[in-house]
Amino acid sequence: MTRERKHEWGAEQVAPSAAMLDEVARKVFLQQLAISFDALRISNSAVVLISSITALVLWTSELRPWILAWLAMTVLVVGYRLGIARTFAKSAGPTVEENISYWHRQLLCGAAMGGAVWGFGSALLYDMDDLLNLTVIPFVLAGMCAGAITTLTAFTGATVLFLGFALLPFAGRMALEGGVAANVLACVTLVYFAFMVNFTRRANRVLVGGLEMALLRSHAEETIKKQALFDDLTGLPNRRLLQDRLAQALARSQRQHTHAALFFLDLDNFKRVNDSLGHSVGDELLAEIARRIQELLRDEDTAARLGGDEFVALLTDLSADGEELLTLVRRRGEELRRAVELPVRIRGNEIHITVSIGISMLDERTTNLEDLLKHADTAMYRAKDDGRNTLRFFESSMQEALDRRLGLENDLRSALDTGEGLQLYLQPQYDESMGIVGAELLLRWRHRGRFIPPDQFIAVAEDCGLIYRLGDWVVEEACAIGARISSLANDRAFSLALNVSPQQFRDKAFTAKVLSGIEKWQLPAGLVELELTEGLLIEDVEDTVSKMQELRAHGVRFSIDDFGTGYSSLRYLKSLPLDTLKIDQSFVRDVLSDPGDASIVNAIIYMAKTLDLEVIAEGVEAQAIHEFLAAAGCGKFQGFLYARPMPLEEFEAMFRVPGSCVQLTSAGHAL
Numbered sequence: 001m002t003r004e005r006k007h008e009w010g011a012e013q014v015a016p017s018a019a020m021l022d023e024v025a026r027k028v029f030l031q032q033l034a035i036s037f038d039a040l041r042i043s044n045s046a047v048v049l050i051s052s053i054t055a056l057v058l059w060t061s062e063l064r065p066w067i068l069a070w071l072a073m074t075v076l077v078v079g080y081r082l083g084i085a086r087t088f089a090k091s092a093g094p095t096v097e098e099n100i101s102y103w104h105r106q107l108l109c110g111a112a113m114g115g116a117v118w119g120f121g122s123a124l125l126y127d128m129d130d131l132l133n134l135t136v137i138p139f140v141l142a143g144m145c146a147g148a149i150t151t152l153t154a155f156t157g158a159t160v161l162f163l164g165f166a167l168l169p170f171a172g173r174m175a176l177e178g179g180v181a182a183n184v185l186a187c188v189t190l191v192y193f194a195f196m197v198n199f200t201r202r203a204n205r206v207l208v209g210g211l212e213m214a215l216l217r218s219h220a221e222e223t224i225k226k227q228a229l230f231d232d233l234t235g236l237p238n239r240r241l242l243q244d245r246l247a248q249a250l251a252r253s254q255r256q257h258t259h260a261a262l263f264f265l266d267l268d269n270f271k272r273v274n275d276s277l278g279h280s281v282g283d284e285l286l287a288e289i290a291r292r293i294q295e296l297l298r299d300e301d302t303a304a305r306l307g308g309d310e311f312v313a314l315l316t317d318l319s320a321d322g323e324e325l326l327t328l329v330r331r332r333g334e335e336l337r338r339a340v341e342l343p344v345r346i347r348g349n350e351i352h353i354t355v356s357i358g359i360s361m362l363d364e365r366t367t368n369l370e371d372l373l374k375h376a377d378t379a380m381y382r383a384k385d386d387g388r389n390t391l392r393f394f395e396s397s398m399q400e401a402l403d404r405r406l407g408l409e410n411d412l413r414s415a416l417d418t419g420e421g422l423q424l425y426l427q428p429q430y431d432e433s434m435g436i437v438g439a440e441l442l443l444r445w446r447h448r449g450r451f452i453p454p455d456q457f458i459a460v461a462e463d464c465g466l467i468y469r470l471g472d473w474v475v476e477e478a479c480a481i482g483a484r485i486s487s488l489a490n491d492r493a494f495s496l497a498l499n500v501s502p503q504q505f506r507d508k509a510f511t512a513k514v515l516s517g518i519e520k521w522q523l524p525a526g527l528v529e530l531e532l533t534e535g536l537l538i539e540d541v542e543d544t545v546s547k548m549q550e551l552r553a554h555g556v557r558f559s560i561d562d563f564g565t566g567y568s569s570l571r572y573l574k575s576l577p578l579d580t581l582k583i584d585q586s587f588v589r590d591v592l593s594d595p596g597d598a599s600i601v602n603a604i605i606y607m608a609k610t611l612d613l614e615v616i617a618e619g620v621e622a623q624a625i626h627e628f629l630a631a632a633g634c635g636k637f638q639g640f641l642y643a644r645p646m647p648l649e650e651f652e653a654m655f656r657v658p659g660s661c662v663q664l665t666s667a668g669h670a671l
Helices: 003-007 018-058 064-090 093-098 100-125 131-152 156-177 180-229 239-256 270-277 279-296 322-341 369-385 396-418 454-464 467-489 502-506 510-520 541-552 570-575 585-589 595-610 623-632 648-656
Strands: 259-267 302-307 310-318 344-346 349-351 355-362 391-393 422-430 436-447 450-452 495-499 528-532 557-563 580-583 614-617
Touching: 018 064, 018 093, 018 100, 018 131, 018 180, 064 100, 093 100, 100 131, 100 156, 131 156, 131 180, 156 180, 180 239, 239 259, 239 302, 239 310, 239 355, 239 369, 259 322, 259 369, 270 279, 270 349, 279 302, 279 310, 279 322, 279 344, 279 349, 310 322, 322 355, 322 391, 355 369, 369 391, 396 436, 396 454, 396 467, 422 467, 422 648, 436 454, 436 467, 436 648, 450 454, 454 467, 467 495, 467 502, 467 510, 467 528, 467 648, 495 557, 502 510, 502 541, 510 528, 510 541, 541 557, 580 585, 580 595, 585 595, 585 623, 595 614, 595 623
Parallel strands: 355 391, 436 495, 495 528, 528 557, 557 580, 580 614
Antiparallel strands: 259 310, 259 355, 302 310, 344 349, 422 436, 436 450
8 A cells, every 4th residue: 555545644534554455455456356357348349449440540551461460460469369258257356366477478478468469460550551541440449558558557567568558669650760750740649658657657646546545445344343243252142132032032032932042151350361371362361162062052042241251142043942941952052161271281281160040031021132142141140159160040039139139239338438337347256274375357237127148248258349448347347456455465365366358368469458557556466366277378379478477577377277178288287477277167066976187176176276276276176176176275265155145245244254264064155
């Protein structure tokens, strides 16, 4: 494309890329060839007619041999050029593109031969003494040159070749003829040649420019359409086009009494790929997943990307019914799930990822397409809740549960805005002598006259992102409680344990917030103890250790919550700055009846002592369990046997009692 053509793009337009300009130039060249060869069919027919008329006009007995020879040459050249044009027209698109230089050479060769027929014919047949000859030949020659500009203007080179071979031999003949009239005619011919070449260049520029602009405009329209209806990364239809496909599927379902199934696919833990390997690798993974989904679908089905790591597959025209239909849909869903979970190798990394799939069915009774998408989305979240890497069909109870979940999210947001209903309870922790040596802070939310179970509203907070605000509130409230208790503890050893969610701990500002609270409330070293999960400790170990060491330098203690239920790696026990192992209540509860649990508890206690870590057992609810743990060497205890979680005021009242201990009856209840 010419530099001038590039400059025609205004400042408000996006300049075409180099690759796109090359593609446009290639397509323009192909169109130039098509225009030129197409014009040959008509122009060469005119050549035969005009040459025949010219031969009749000039026919004399003296010129007869030359005229016949000239006519024979004309017919041969016309036949050759028409044959090439016919072959070009019959050639398939890819064949022409692969041999584009060949066709261009054939066009130039044909133009040169066509010009040569007229040039050498006029030079041989011209007779200065014949007035008719003197009039006809220049007139016909000028007309043929003008016609050549019309038919060959798509290529300046082809036109110049025709003009050169047609006019220059005639001009040479006039120059050799001598005389004033011949010399004047030679000069006029040369001027005419220069004029026609210049005119050819201008006409060619206009034609090529028009072709370029038409292709660029077409490309821009296609790009706009593609951006409006297709996803840039995967090339799949986007939400807008999916809505149109859904409407078509609904219309066919109502008209033909068939069914359709909508699969909502959400990749499991996709964020880890972006965080660990980078967004470019994540994009390549999404493109590969899109390709796999599309490969499994029929031509009449639709795969779409809604955004992020969410995909949709629409299966239409399903003629089965009842259990047969559900079996068919489930089988197709399992095929999609298995295709996604196959390993993907990108830039030397083997990536394993799974997908959760929600399915909603479309039939002639379906009326609301938005509900169809919402139902599939709801079923997908049920698949997530059921452990991921599975599929679930939508049921009305799922939507009811989702509505309750959304309501809970809004109410929790309101509670965080006002602080109303949120409270930290304390469950005492005891040593061997039954003295209170610490407490675990447990978050409670009283909502509409009842307590919401923590596992419900904390899960909601993590899903919707409120966990950060909730965590900030807990840290601030915990530090305030720590200040009140430390004033009562005097020099007594005491720790206040606080659970930290993985999302909260990975927050870049988490360390600063904890240290700010400690400084604000002037908390003594060793008072604050953060309880972390095993899963958190093995994710981004370098960042985890860095944060722990910074907090440890300011007197913050660390314990592993629910130890034994996760990875329980000895490697991180040695490398991380830990203080306490907390035995999960699932082992403690059955320690007397399950030899396996008893062995695990003994092993944890022994390991903790070997690594110079404290150990605390949670969920102690019977005196016999307490005695087993004490005999095994467990140093701290927590559970309903001693005390239930209580508000701060009740804990303070208990803590003020001298000795602050409990006595256990033989029945195992605290006095």
